[in-house]
Amino acid sequence: MNAKQGRLFDEPEDQPTEWQAPPNARASGPETSKEAGRKVERSGRAAEQRRMVLACLENHSGSTYAELARYEAQREFRADNIMINSAACMLRAERLGKTFHKRLPELKAAKLARVGDKRKCAVNGTTKQAWFATEENR
Numbered sequence: 001m002n003a004k005q006g007r008l009f010d011e012p013e014d015q016p017t018e019w020q021a022p023p024n025a026r027a028s029g030p031e032t033s034k035e036a037g038r039k040v041e042r043s044g045r046a047a048e049q050r051r052m053v054l055a056c057l058e059n060h061s062g063s064t065y066a067e068l069a070r071y072e073a074q075r076e077f078r079a080d081n082i083m084i085n086s087a088a089c090m091l092r093a094e095r096l097g098k099t100f101h102k103r104l105p106e107l108k109a110a111k112l113a114r115v116g117d118k119r120k121c122a123v124n125g126t127t128k129q130a131w132f133a134t135e136e137n138r
Contacts, residue, residue, distance in 0.1 A: 004090050012022065013016055017059060023037050024056050025033075027048040044130050046103070046106075049099050049102075049103050050103050050106060050107060052072065052099075053068070053100055053103040053104060053107060054071045054107055054112055054113070054133070056068050056071055056075075056100075057104075057107070057113055057131060057132075057133045058133045059071070061132045062116065062131075062134045063124070063126065063130065063131060064119075064121040064122075064128035064129065064130060064131070065097060065100040065101045065104055065129075065131065066093075066097050066100075066121050066123035066124055066128065067121060067122055068100050068104075069093045069094070069096035069097040069099070069100045069123075070093040070123050072093075072100075073089050073090075073092040073093035073096055074089065074093075076092065077092070089096065093123075099115070104131055111134055112133070112134055113131055113132065113133060113134060114131070114134055115129045115130070115131060115132075116129065116130035116131065116132050118130070
């Protein structure tokens with residue numbers, strides 16, 4: 001892993017780093033969204049989410065963001081000995097989907113993930129991009 005990639009997961013500092021995560025809000029978005037994005041970066045939550053997404057991607061390379069979210073929710077619920085097919089698990093997967101959808105492009109920008117061909121998603125039946133961990137990261 002090169003130094004630039006390592007900074008993707010570093011805890012936030014007051015000093016700017018060599019690699020900065022992409023903005024967590026669209027340039028045309030409202031100022032409240034931009035401030036929320038800065039807050040999640042400063043808190044370290046975004047880096048924590050990127051680590052979680054990357055770990056899941058390494059185990060399930062070739063999955064869509066929704067499939068990855070389902071795998072992660074099942075892993076969390078299995079760890080807590082709760083039924084994987086419970087409504088709570090499905091709700092957690094839906095919420096995690098937003099995190100995966102947000103963080104995968106950041107991992108791509110850091111060359112830790114790449115996009116593959118589009119295919120039918122096993123979770124919702126729609127056409128989605130498959131995501132892969134990069135070879136240099138494995």
